Amino acid sequence: MHASTLSAADLPQPRAEAREDLAPAAVGRPVVVIPCSAGKRPLPDGVDELPAAQLYTGPYFAKCRAAAQAIPGGWVVIVSAEYGLITPDTPIRPYEKRLDPRAVDHDKHRAQVAAMGRALLHAPEVIALAGKDYADAAAAVWPHLLRPLAGAGIGTQLQRLTRIAAARDPRAAALAYAAQAAGR
Template structure:
């Protein structure tokens, strides 16, 4: 079974990836702002899935298109000023994307929980992966079309 078989050999309508704590020091397109290795690995895996749409879930701003220009910020998910599930539902509804299916959430447990607040059916191929090393290995498998190690 390959990573793509694990996701039923489909091109998702939407993939949502996490932002990242490492950012450029100036305003930039969301596609360019986040420079950390985890964000880049999620982005690369997401692009390999060839979704119809790719969004970044920003801890401060919520759902961002790649071309949205954003100022650098320092807000981790879970902080008092971080985006909440009800705000994400409002954003998805306003964008007309709340009914998209299939949806894939690439990111850790907190990220996946926020995405599932909007899209309860979202697939989360990193769920149960544990630490960063295992998540990165699963992202590499997705990117390369290899089997995802369930361990």
């Protein structure tokens, strides 16, 4: 493997007592943004809506969610093409819509995050585990958003998500990929 393609997840793991390789703690809890899913679970009879995390079933969503949940203390926020910025427990109805980057209502997104609380709105660390259009939608709320998947094809994105989820320090792995994607 070429040195420029190495990531934190590829490096040898130090002994448990050597903690200097771990990313410094985030100031406050990090926000982790993931995309919605085209695949949706059929609703049971008599049920009109499900929490977003239960409704979305796509494999890309599942990988993004697993990586997001692996980041310690992270608040997960979903960019929904229909509903805007929502939490995984937000009850929603099934819909058929893909995010159109030209039609994103950034004011609505800012208002939704503000309603979730000041800590989320002013989070100093925001990590987008999402493709470009979905990360761009979130960047209107959090311009300092980090993009571990930026510039990567779908296969590489899936590999990075798997490595983030499996890393000893998933946050450090995500930050390493974001730095690599930013060309640092």
